[in-house]
Amino acid sequence: MERMLRDLRSDIEMKSNITDNEFDSFVRRAAVTVTTGKELDWNFRNSFDFVFAAITTIGYGYITPKTSLGQGITIVTCLFGIPISMLAFKTAGELISSLLRYLIIKAETVLLKRGEPKHVKKKTFLAASALAVALHISFATSSTYREGWSFITSLYAWFTTFTTIGFGDYVPFVAPQIKLDQEKASEDAMIVPSLIAVIPWMVGFSVTSCLLNCIVDSLDDIRDFRNDYFSCWSNLVSKMKMLLCGGCKSYSMTEGRGEDHHSSHENNQVASL
Secondary structure: OHHHHHHHHHHHHHHOOOOHHHHHHHHHHHHHHHHHHHOOOOOHHHHHHHHHHHHOOOOOOOOOOOOHHHHHHHHHHHHHHHHHHHHHHHHHHHHHHHHHHHHHHHHHHHHOOOOOOOOHHHHHHHHHHHHHHHHHHHHHHHHHHHOOOOHHHHHHHHHHHHOOOOOOOOOOOHHHHHHHHHOOOOHHHHHHHHHHHHHHHHHHHHHHHHHHHHHHHOHHHHHHHHHHHHHHHHHHHHHHHHHHHHHHHHHHHHHHHHHHHHHHHHHHHHHHO
């Protein structure tokens, strides 16, 4: 940063007579102008996005309260809003998990003509994982056309969103939002786009909650698999030890028999003499 400022200072001094104080004032005013130009106005849509990002714990950070009153209201809103949103997403995830389990059972019993389905929890987890991957790919593909990002950048943006990491360096739907603010669109015209833009987040959070519910439901199976894995390894190690020890014993017994046979042969020769 300092090197860039030095280079800029030298370039400006070569083209115009400017003092250090004038240059510092110019840099400060330019920084304030650029920062203010990137900030969004507190209209209905931006306020709605701020509250949604706060109560869902995403916390992108591109819209923040500046006053003490706004910060206090944010604390109170999150204290009540975060538990409600977490409960809502947990319920939605359980509904999706139950729906996937029902579809798996019906597919095996009706379409495949099987009896009682087996490993339903594992199959539900795999179905939820496939659904989450499909959502990430579809939303990332749409962001490549809507936002102009690369596919990896779009995938990164949606992954940090659905996992509530929320770095804030890439936020979906912000570029059209800034464009609407620059065009000074009416708040009535922004209500419908705001509600529509929430749908991908709601779906993604519900599927992520479904995936977490499947992991929790499969903890017993995972624990049993771990126990079977360690018991299998312990049995394998014990059998290896038995084989190795048995080989050593057989080798020692064979060697002992050879020595006995050799000594008896010598004793017979002495007796004959």
